[in-house]
Amino acid sequence: MKVLHDIDETRRAIRDQQQSGRTVGLVPTMGALHEGHLSLIRTARAQSDAVAVTIFVNPLQFGPNEDLAAYPESMEDDLANCEVEGVSVVFAPSEKTMYPGDAVTKIHVRRLTEGLCGGRRPGHFDGVATGVAKLFQIIPADKAFFGEKDYQQLVVIRQMVQDLNIPIEIVACPTVREPDGLAMSSRNAFLSPHERSQAVLLSK
Ligand code: PAF
Helix, strand or coil, X not given: CEXXXXXXXXXXXXXXXXXXXXXXXXXXXCCCCCHHHHHHHHHHHHHCCEEEEEECCCHHHCCCCCXXXXXXXXXXHHHHHHHHCCCCEEECCCHHHHCCCCCCCCCCCCCCCCCHHHHHCCCHHHHHHHHHHHHHHHCCCCEEEEEHHHHHHHHHHHHHHHHCCCCCEEEEECCCECCCCXXXXXXXXXXXXXXXXHHHHHXX
């Protein structure tokens, strides 16, 4: 498994796979991998010859009062899990690599981002769309795998790919849940015992 931090090196690694006739499946993540992510990776493996995983906590999709600084991180475990799952390439860029500071372009998907999570987190989906579009340029995979847990995100990315003619098939994967029904999420680690017991009511 190659662990890469540089954009050109990553492009080369993906190109090598594709030039040798292998299809590439991409699983974009922000790290702190759990069973939900691993199921995306397993689906990607089943549907592609090689799997690329990105690990990048995308600052663009966090609002000023959100949990960017506290976002859970477990790079060592994440890499070990990727290795076990047979991932070929991990792209784990620094913030400076992804956003060198001179960019003036952002992607805004209208209408679909106005309600639900988008209504409460202004700019969140611009950050997601811009970050994911950049990942799609760096890793022009055949398919990219997203969880249905973040359903609005899935719909926004599908629309962006259609509108911008990005030749990557978006594959939706079912939500993976804890035994009591709570959807797995890296942010579940933030829940107090009381919040954890309330959160399960969502699935009920
Ligand atoms: O769902 C996530 O983890 C993120 O929103 C994504 C798709 C990796 C973009 O940063």
